[in-house]
Each structure stands twice: as C-alpha cells, then as structure tokens.
Amino acid sequence: MSDNPLKSYVRTPKLQVLLPSRGKWGDAETASKITGEIPVYPMTSKDEVMIKNPDALLNGESVASVLKSCTGIENVYDLTNNDVEFLLVAIRYATNGNEMEIDAVCPNDQHVNRVAVDLERILDSVEEMDKTYQTKLENGLKVNLRPMSFKNAQRLSLNAFQEATTLQTINDAKLPQTERIKVFNKSFEAIADLAVETMIDAIVSVVVPEGDEEKTVTDKKFIGEWVKGMSSAEAKKIQEKLDEMNKEGFDHSYNVVCEECGTKFKTSIEFNVSNFFGTGS
Numbered sequence: 001m002s003d004n005p006l007k008s009y010v011r012t013p014k015l016q017v018l019l020p021s022r023g024k025w026g027d028a029e030t031a032s033k034i035t036g037e038i039p040v041y042p043m044t045s046k047d048e049v050m051i052k053n054p055d056a057l058l059n060g061e062s063v064a065s066v067l068k069s070c071t072g073i074e075n076v077y078d079l080t081n082n083d084v085e086f087l088l089v090a091i092r093y094a095t096n097g098n099e100m101e102i103d104a105v106c107p108n109d110q111h112v113n114r115v116a117v118d119l120e121r122i123l124d125s126v127e128e129m130d131k132t133y134q135t136k137l138e139n140g141l142k143v144n145l146r147p148m149s150f151k152n153a154q155r156l157s158l159n160a161f162q163e164a165t166t167l168q169t170i171n172d173a174k175l176p177q178t179e180r181i182k183v184f185n186k187s188f189e190a191i192a193d194l195a196v197e198t199m200i201d202a203i204v205s206v207v208v209p210e211g212d213e214e215k216t217v218t219d220k221k222f223i224g225e226w227v228k229g230m231s232s233a234e235a236k237k238i239q240e241k242l243d244e245m246n247k248e249g250f251d252h253s254y255n256v257v258c259e260e261c262g263t264k265f266k267t268s269i270e271f272n273v274s275n276f277f278g279t280g281s
C-alpha cells in the first residue's frame, strides 16, 4: 500500500460512531469489538449493487455484507436491531451526505410533505442503552428482556414477506375451500411459532415471587415451556415492551412543520433499507 500512488484516494472512514448497545447484548467476541467507536466507510459500488438487489435483500445477506463492508463488524447478525438501524443512518450519511428526503403526512390536512431529514441530528441523538428492560405481569412475574437481534428482526421480516406471498398465491390459485384453509392454517402456525421463538430469545430471565423471597429463572428450556402456555394478554404485555425497546437508542421521530397549513407534528422514520437506499428504484 505504501508505494501506491492512489494511497490518498483509497477508501477511508467518513465518521466514527458509538452504537446504542455499546456491545452489551452481543457474544463476547463481537461485544469486545463494538463497545468503542466504530469507523463507518461509505458504500463501495459493489455495496450499492448488493443493496439494490431485491432477492439478496430478502434473506438479509446483502444487508449483512454491506454492514460488514462499511464497518468491519464480522458477525452483524449478533448485533441488536437498534444498532443495525443506527448503522444504516451512519452508512447513508457516509455515502450520500447529510440530507435524506422522506414523505411526512400532515395529521391535520393529510398533505404529503417532502421533508429533508438532517441525518447528523439523528446520529447525534444516540444514547447508550443501559437500562434493564423489565415488564411486570399481573400475576407478579417480572420479565427481564433484551433488545431484538438483527437476526431475529430479519427472520420476522422474511416471514412477513412469505406470509404476504402465500396469501397472494391462495387468492390467485382458486383453490377449493378446504385446501385454502389448510394453507392458511399452516402459514399462520409458522408465524405464531416464530413469534414464540423470538419472544423466548428476548426473555433474559423471569423473576418469580416466593413469599418475601424471589427466584430468578434463566434456563431457556423452562422459560420456553412457560412462554408456550402463556395467555394472549401476557404475550401482548411483553410484546408491547419489546416494541417500545425497538425504538430505544436514538431519535426515531422527526419534527415537521406542514408546508400547507403550518401544523407542527412528529413523524416517525422507518429505518429500513428500502427507505435509506432506495431499493428497487
């Protein structure tokens, strides 16, 4: 490299960021590499091709490879989804500069405002996720939770896509009623199974009251048995907490003033690849 006349033109990091998780929930090897500042490089032309390929995007492989290329992080599936969404902002910033346009619908007159989001402000809003996330159920159980991993977020979005495809196929195929019900049931069962699985993954421990004492259960097998028999009200309570945790770590909303009527409102930003890198366009 030292003899290369192109040395000063070689790709260099555009910024350094601290991740929302600071590596708290990763495996030991990944965690040790992401507690400090992470260099963020702009996307290469190969990255840009990868991220615009709808087929590769579906299984998450292309997002994983672009994240790796732009940050050097090897095991990106192990990152929290909060970290990955934050890195998408940083990569977009490093590649295309500070402004990103989004549509924001005014709640007053439904006017669609085209707004330039200041990505630097989102990057500056990063906060360390240092809470113990807990929700308490009506029966007294305290459930300690961890943020969702990128791996599980990816599995859920792939599943949602497959579900949509299945429904479309059923509608198009003019199958007999009994066949349709069979396909529906199988598809819904797969979704329910994945929801249970990701919930078990998210539960770090359950604190059981025993008189004046407490007992903490961390065994995933025991937690799994409990989750599988859980009431829908309990599952909903936990899911609400998990949804709230998904928005931790940096600003997910943006202040907008409607250009038509002057109403001030907050719009939420979808931190997904198609929003950030115009996939398929």
Ligand SMILES: [Zn+2]
Pocket (backbone or CB within 6 Å): 106, 107, 108, 109, 110, 111, 258, 259, 260, 261, 262, 263
């Ligand atoms: Zn308006």
